[in-house]
Amino acid sequence: MPGFELFSDLERKEVNDVLDNGVLMRYGFDGMRKGHWKAKELEAELRSTFQSDYVQLVSSGTAAVSIALASAGVGAGDEVIMPTFTFVASFEAIMMLGAIPVLVDIDDTLTLDPKAVEEAITAKTKAVMVVQMCGSMANMDALRTVCDKHNLIFVEDACQAIGGSYKGKPLGSIADLGCFSFDFVKTITCGEGGAVVTNNKDYYTNADHYSDHGHDHVGNDRGAETHPFLGYNFRISELNAAVGLAQVRRLPEFISIQKRNYTILREALSHIPEVTFRTVPDGGEESYAFLNFFLPDLESARKVSKAFKDNGIDACFHYYDNNWHYIRKWDHLTNLKSLYPISKEVKEGLQYLQTKSFEQSDHYIGRNISCLIKLSWTKEEVKTRANKMAQIIETIN
Numbered sequence: 001m002p003g004f005e006l007f008s009d010l011e012r013k014e015v016n017d018v019l020d021n022g023v024l025m026r027y028g029f030d031g032m033r034k035g036h037w038k039a040k041e042l043e044a045e046l047r048s049t050f051q052s053d054y055v056q057l058v059s060s061g062t063a064a065v066s067i068a069l070a071s072a073g074v075g076a077g078d079e080v081i082m083p084t085f086t087f088v089a090s091f092e093a094i095m096m097l098g099a100i101p102v103l104v105d106i107d108d109t110l111t112l113d114p115k116a117v118e119e120a121i122t123a124k125t126k127a128v129m130v131v132q133m134c135g136s137m138a139n140m141d142a143l144r145t146v147c148d149k150h151n152l153i154f155v156e157d158a159c160q161a162i163g164g165s166y167k168g169k170p171l172g173s174i175a176d177l178g179c180f181s182f183d184f185v186k187t188i189t190c191g192e193g194g195a196v197v198t199n200n201k202d203y204y205t206n207a208d209h210y211s212d213h214g215h216d217h218v219g220n221d222r223g224a225e226t227h228p229f230l231g232y233n234f235r236i237s238e239l240n241a242a243v244g245l246a247q248v249r250r251l252p253e254f255i256s257i258q259k260r261n262y263t264i265l266r267e268a269l270s271h272i273p274e275v276t277f278r279t280v281p282d283g284g285e286e287s288y289a290f291l292n293f294f295l296p297d298l299e300s301a302r303k304v305s306k307a308f309k310d311n312g313i314d315a316c317f318h319y320y321d322n323n324w325h326y327i328r329k330w331d332h333l334t335n336l337k338s339l340y341p342i343s344k345e346v347k348e349g350l351q352y353l354q355t356k357s358f359e360q361s362d363h364y365i366g367r368n369i370s371c372l373i374k375l376s377w378t379k380e381e382v383k384t385r386a387n388k389m390a391q392i393i394e395t396i397n
Contacts, residue, residue, distance in 0.1 A: 005376040048168065054203075059194065079126060085325060
C-alpha cells in the first residue's frame with residue numbers, strides 16, 4: 001500500500017514549509033511558525049475525506065487503536081473481541097491498556113465473522129474491533145447489529161483500507177471510532193503516523209487530551225493548560241504531518257492507479273476455475289490495495305506461493321505461514337513472552353489460547369494468497385505480471 005512510491009514536489013513543498021519556520025512540534029510556538037499548522041491542516045483534510053466530525057492525529061496506527069479504546073473507557077480486565085487475521089499491533093494495543101484480546105474466527109470476507117463475534121461475547125466484553133484487512137471490509141451492518149444488541153463499543157481498524165467504502169461511507173468512519181495508520185507502507189504515508197476518527201465529541205476530546213499527556217489544549221499558553229486526566233505521549237510531529245498533508249490530497253490519484261492495476265490482475269485470474277475471490281459485502285467497494293484470492297486447498301496455495309517467489313512475482317503473501325498477520329505464528333502472544341510481568345487479569349484471560357483452535361480461519365487463510373497492488377507499475381508491467389501469475393497457477397493446478 002505504498003504511497004511512498006510516488007513522492008512529488010507536493011510533499012517536498014509541505015516539508016520545506018516546516019523546515020523554513022523551524023517548528024517541528026504540532027502544539028505551541030505560535031509566533032515562530034508563520035501560520036503553518038500542518039497537523040491541524042491534515043486533520044481538516046481527513047475530516048473531509050472520512051466524512052466525519054472529528055479527527056485526532058497521533059504517532060502511529062497502533063497508538064490510534066489504544067487511544068480509541070481508551071477514549072471509550074476500555075481498560076483493565078475488559079475483553080475486546082478481535083479477528084485471528086490482522087497485524088500483531090491489534091492485540092498489542094489492547095493489552096497495553098490492560099484489556100484482554102479475545103480472538104475469533106474470520107469468514108470469507110477475511111474479516112470478523114459476525115456469528116463468531118456473537119458466540120464470544122461474555123459479561124466482560126466491552127468492545128468489538130473489526131479490522132478491514134487488505135483493502136476490504138466485514139459485513140458492517142451485521143456487526144453493528146451485534147454491538148447494538150449487547151451495548152458494545154464498535155471500533156473499526158481501517159489501517160489497511162483507506163479509500164474503501166461501505167454503502168457510500170468511507171471505511172473507518174462507520175463504527176463508533178475508526179483507526180488509521182500512515183506508516184511508510186500504507187496507501188498514504190506520513191512516514192510514521194495514525195489517526196482516530198469519530199463523530200462522538202466526548203471520544204474526540206478524550207483522544208485529544210490522552211494523546212498529549214492529558215493536556216486540555218485550552219488557550220494559547222501550553223504551560224497554563226490543565227490536565228483533566230492522565231495521558232501519554234502519542235503526538236505526531238509537524239514533519240510527519242506535512243508529508244501526510246500532501247499525500248491525502250493525492251489519495252484519489254493513488255486509488256485510481258490501484259483500481260486499474262487490481263482490475264488487470266483480477267481479470268487475468270478470473271478465468272481460472274480453481275481461483276475464487278474474497279467476498280466483498282453488498283454495497284462495499286474495496287480500496288484495491290490488495291488482490292485476495294483462494295485456491296482449492298492449503299497444498300495448492302503453498303505451491304503457488306513458492307512458485308510466485310521462484311519466478312520473481314514479489315509482494316504476494318500466504319499469511320498461513322506468515323509470522324506477523326495470523327494467529328498460527330503468534331507464539332509470543334500464546335506464551336506471553338513479555339519484558340515485564342503481565343497482569344493477573346490478562347494472564348487468566350488469555351489462557352484460552354492454550355487450547356483454542358480456529359479451524360474456520362485456517363480454512364480461509366490456508367487457501368488465500370494476498371497480492372499487494374503497487375502504484376509504480378506501468379500498465380504493461382501489470383499485464384505481464386498478470387499473465388505470468390495465471391500461467392503459474394494453471395500449471396500447478
